[in-house]
Amino acid sequence: MANADKIAELRRLHESDCFVIPNPWDIGSARWLKGLGFKALATTSSGAAWSLGFPDNGLHVDQALAHIRMIVEATELPVNADFEGGFAHDPEGVARNVTRCLETGVAAVSIEDSTGDKAKPLYELAEAVERMRAARAAIDSHGKGALLVGRAECFLTGHDDPLKEAISRLEAYAGAGADVLYAPGVRTREDIGAVVKAVAPKPVNVLIGWPSDLTVSDLASLGVRRISVGGALARTAWSGFTRAAETIAREGSFSGFATSAPAVDLNGFFSKDAKERQT
Numbered sequence: 001m002a003n004a005d006k007i008a009e010l011r012r013l014h015e016s017d018c019f020v021i022p023n024p025w026d027i028g029s030a031r032w033l034k035g036l037g038f039k040a041l042a043t044t045s046s047g048a049a050w051s052l053g054f055p056d057n058g059l060h061v062d063q064a065l066a067h068i069r070m071i072v073e074a075t076e077l078p079v080n081a082d083f084e085g086g087f088a089h090d091p092e093g094v095a096r097n098v099t100r101c102l103e104t105g106v107a108a109v110s111i112e113d114s115t116g117d118k119a120k121p122l123y124e125l126a127e128a129v130e131r132m133r134a135a136r137a138a139i140d141s142h143g144k145g146a147l148l149v150g151r152a153e154c155f156l157t158g159h160d161d162p163l164k165e166a167i168s169r170l171e172a173y174a175g176a177g178a179d180v181l182y183a184p185g186v187r188t189r190e191d192i193g194a195v196v197k198a199v200a201p202k203p204v205n206v207l208i209g210w211p212s213d214l215t216v217s218d219l220a221s222l223g224v225r226r227i228s229v230g231g232a233l234a235r236t237a238w239s240g241f242t243r244a245a246e247t248i249a250r251e252g253s254f255s256g257f258a259t260s261a262p263a264v265d266l267n268g269f270f271s272k273d274a275k276e277r278q279t
Contacts, residue, residue: 009107011179018219022041022233029234030075038077041071042082044233046235068104080107081109108148109146113152114153163195170183170195179203196224206227209230243256
């Protein structure tokens, strides 16, 4: 699928109903998710970092771009890039890096407003808006029509009134050209509904990265258009790996393999998938 077609498909998915955009962290997980019938994928900064032996937000822009390109090339599905804060503080740097990200073939780019500084975890609103405008300008100059996702990180940074602050920021990011709005960490039905109502008719992405009673149908009924899982799938895989490895190291026991996926299932899927890619 050509990049323009991927972008058009991703835009179409946001126009009605509600869809899940899961987050693979390597080629195999991307192929598996595609095989399950998901219509689009999103990268995960944490999953990417862990797979390369770094903490979340620990990758250099070149490492992040290489990982994003790998996921884009793994399937023909549209890919949304988790591009953290654009890997620059100044708007000009954000624009340069967003342009580089678009060259990987992504259909959308997410830009967040967290600084990485614990003493001042969020950019001041005016500065955050300028960074979002710079990302929008880079996308417009690129000319392919990729989507811009504006992220307000208030719920994840310990803000005193995260809902009020997130809504204020998301409204401003919508005005700065964001196509999709996203406040990771919003959890309750009431807060999710408030965010959806505040930025309507712009589509809202909700993160479900923890055990939740909310279903896809529940979120759809609240007006959510898109659901992502962040690093949750990667954490689930790491959880099985670490438990089994620690059981060997600490107990000399291999009982941790009891719940592992059967090799016959993995080989069966990837054998069929590889043949389909070659045809």
